[in-house]
Amino acid sequence: xxxxxxxxxxxxxxxxxxxxxxxxxxxENATRAFxxxxxxxxxxxxxxxxxxxxxxxxxxxxxxxxxxxQQPVARDLRIVVSALRISASLERxxxxxxxxxxxxxxxxxxxxxxxxxxxxxxxxxxxDVAIAHKLVELLTTQDVRLAEEIRNDDDKIDALHLSVFDxxxxxxxxxxxxxxxxxxxxxxxxxxxxxxxVSIAKKVQYLATGxxxxxxxxQ
Amino acid sequence: xxxxxxxxxxxxxxxxxxxxxxxxxxxENATRAFxxxxxxxxxxxxxxxxxxxxxxxxxxxxxxxxxxxQQPVARDLRIVVSALRISASLERxxxxxxxxxxxxxxxxxxxxxxxxxxxxxxxxxxxDVAIAHKLVELLTTQDVRLAEEIRNDDDKIDALHLSVFDxxxxxxxxxxxxxxxxxxxxxxxxxxxxxxxVSIAKKVQYLATGxxxxxxxxQ
Numbered sequence: 001x002x003x004x005x006x007x008x009x010x011x012x013x014x015x016x017x018x019x020x021x022x023x024x025x026x027x028e029n030a031t032r033a034f035x036x037x038x039x040x041x042x043x044x045x046x047x048x049x050x051x052x053x054x055x056x057x058x059x060x061x062x063x064x065x066x067x068x069x070q071q072p073v074a075r076d077l078r079i080v081v082s083a084l085r086i087s088a089s090l091e092r093x094x095x096x097x098x099x100x101x102x103x104x105x106x107x108x109x110x111x112x113x114x115x116x117x118x119x120x121x122x123x124x125x126x127x128d129v130a131i132a133h134k135l136v137e138l139l140t141t142q143d144v145r146l147a148e149e150i151r152n153d154d155d156k157i158d159a160l161h162l163s164v165f166d167x168x169x170x171x172x173x174x175x176x177x178x179x180x181x182x183x184x185x186x187x188x189x190x191x192x193x194x195x196x197x198v199s200i201a202k203k204v205q206y207l208a209t210g211x212x213x214x215x216x217x218x219q
Numbered sequence: 220x221x222x223x224x225x226x227x228x229x230x231x232x233x234x235x236x237x238x239x240x241x242x243x244x245x246x247e248n249a250t251r252a253f254x255x256x257x258x259x260x261x262x263x264x265x266x267x268x269x270x271x272x273x274x275x276x277x278x279x280x281x282x283x284x285x286x287x288x289q290q291p292v293a294r295d296l297r298i299v300v301s302a303l304r305i306s307a308s309l310e311r312x313x314x315x316x317x318x319x320x321x322x323x324x325x326x327x328x329x330x331x332x333x334x335x336x337x338x339x340x341x342x343x344x345x346x347d348v349a350i351a352h353k354l355v356e357l358l359t360t361q362d363v364r365l366a367e368e369i370r371n372d373d374d375k376i377d378a379l380h381l382s383v384f385d386x387x388x389x390x391x392x393x394x395x396x397x398x399x400x401x402x403x404x405x406x407x408x409x410x411x412x413x414x415x416x417v418s419i420a421k422k423v424q425y426l427a428t429g430x431x432x433x434x435x436x437x438q
Contacts, residue, residue, distance in 0.1 A: 064300055071290040081283055084300065088307065144266050177387050180399040185407070 005070045012066070012083045015059045017139045019090045022052050024132035026097040026192065031125030032146035033101050034186070035118075039108040045101035052094035056087045063087075075207075082203045086139075089196040093132070096193040100125075103186055112182050114175050117167060121173045124160050124190040127153050138201060144208050154194045161191040224289045225284050231285070231302045234278045236358045238309045241271050243351035245316040246412065250344030252320050253405070254337075258327040264320035271313035275306045282306075292351035294426075301422045305358075308415040312351070315412040319344075322405055333394050336386060343379050343409040346372050349418045357420060363427050370375045380410040 018058050021148055026045055027035040032044035066072070103112045113121050131153050164187040167173060168180055175183070246382050252261035252410040282302050285291070291299055301306055322331045332340050357365040386392060387399055394402070 064296060067286065067300070068292045068296050073287045077283060081286070081303065084303070085307070088304070097360070165400065168400060173396055175396070177392055177394070177399045180396045181384065181387060181403045184400045184403045188407070217249050 004064075005072065005076070007021070008062075008066050008070065009076070009079060012063060012080065013139065014057065015055065015062065016083060016086055016090070017136060019052060019055045019059065019087065020132070020136045020139050021057060022048070023090050023093045023097065024136050026052065026094055027100075027125075027132045028129050030097040030101040030104070030105050031129055033104040034112055035122055035125060037104060037108055037111050039105055042101040042104040042108070046098055046105070049094050049098040049169055051203055053091060056091040059087045060084055071114055081208060082207055086200050089200045093193050095198045096189045096196070099189045100186060100193075103182055103189075107178075107182065112186060116172075116175075117164065120160055120164060120167070121186060121190075124157060126188065127157050127160070128190055128193045133196055135197050135200060138204055142204060142208055144184075144205045147205040150194075150197050150201040154198045157194045161187050223293070224285075224291065227281075227285050227289065228295070228298060231278065231282060231299065232358065234274065234281065235302060235305055236307065236355060237307070238271060238274045238278065239275060239355045239358050241267070242309050242312045242316065243348070245271065246319075246344075246351045247311055247348050249316040249320040249323070250348055252323040253331055253344060254341055256327055256330050258324055261320040261323040261327070265317055265324070268313050268317040272310060275310040278306045279303055280340075289307060298426060301426055305419050305422055308419045312412050312415045315408045318408045319412075322401055326401065329424070331405060333398050335391075335394075336383065338400055339379055339383060339386070340405060340409075341415050343376060343406065346376050347409055347412045350376075350408075350413055354416050354419060357423055361423060361427055363424045366413070366424040369416050369420040370415075373417045376410055376413045378391070380406050430434060 026048060028046045029041050029048075032038060033045060063080050066080055067077075070076075070205070111118070131150050134146045134150050134153070138150070164183055168175065168183050173180075245267060248260050248267075249264045251257060252264060282299050285299055286296075289295075330337070350369050353365045353369050353372070356362070357369070383402055387394065387402050392399075
């Protein structure tokens with residue numbers, strides 16, 4: 001029984017890695033679609049989000065199945081419950097990526113943000129992509145140093161997110177209302193993408209250290 | 220054992236009702252603070268969000284405890300797992316309410332949105348408040364007709380949310396960039412608040428009907 005359970009936990013972990021890999025591909029493509037106004041790439045990101053949602057649903061069913069059949073306790077139980085939460089966060093990361101792609105599609109053939117903000121959004125996109133790849137690695141290796149790196153990247157994203165508002169609300173901003181709306185939403189989506197990654201990283205980190213309550217409080 | 224378990228499930232349900240009641244008070248106050256630029260009310264909403272977060276954390280610990288001790292299967296297991304998800308959605312509803320209050324605080328003594336949008340935001344706020352109260356009742360009574368009502372209210376919110384963009388992107392919009400940013404964010408927070416309520420309503424509805432997979436797919 002115990003061996004079957006360990007095998008099932010590995011299956012859960014493998015599925016989380018698979019889903020995070022889909023999310024990493026999604027944000028990579030969404031970022032490229034956003035920066036380069038590539039409408040067909042944007043459409044493929046939007047279409048592919050269903051695959052993420054289905055994989056999340058299948059993983060959740062597996063986790064609930066494991067709870068029912070194996071009746072884990074203590075740390076094993078925490079692992080399965082945290083898998084349910086991690087999958088929910090991955091699903092939202094996929095949604096944020098889809099929203100970024102939708103902005104690219106709406107504004108096509110124009111770019112989503114005016115020139116003065118383009119380098120800021122390139123940095124935001126590159127950081128989200130980096131975070132997504134680190135998350136894949138963290139879920140694969142449970143190397144908690146990656147959790148720390150994800151937090152640091154998130155701090156950079158928060159600073160860039162604030163700088164978008166400084167720019168948009170500054171005296172030199174000449175953008176039309178549509179530019180202001182798009183910059184506001186795009187910045188928020190990038191920031192939320194990273195927030196979900198931090199929330200996952202904390203769960204993995206504290207599962208490794210065992211301090212579950214602190215992990216939740218810090219969310 | 221069975222009786223203890225039923226009692227514990229009732230405790231979970233009671234806690235969900237309690238948390239949803241806190242969320243309803245939060246959105247009610249946030250809406251008033253937002254409409255009337257009441258900065259001290261906004262600050263109390265922001266401060267009170269900690270109470271929601273703590274209640275969610277305590278409920279999650281209780282639910283995990285029940286999983287460990289009672290090892291429920293089948294429908295009972297779904298109820299406990301769904302409680303974990305419902306609490307996560309309630310926590311996010313509290314966050315959206317806090318964000319609405321934060322906008323009121325940032326712009327004080329000004330109002331957050333210009334006159335031309337004020338009645339739209341009054342309707343958005345009133346619908347979110349109505350949804351929150353229906354959610355308390357749904358969690359209390361499991362009367363699935365309320366789930367339907369929440370969905371209908373959410374449709375109205377989606378239409379108002381789109382109308383905010385129509386206004387802001389229309390030719391008659393004279394708002395400054397700060398008004399555009401605030402209207403964009405405030406509208407998104409109101410819309411997300413309702414989305415989370417719909418997601419909870421679906422879980423309650425399908426727990427009542429037993430069709431869990433459909434509930435997840437429709438999220």
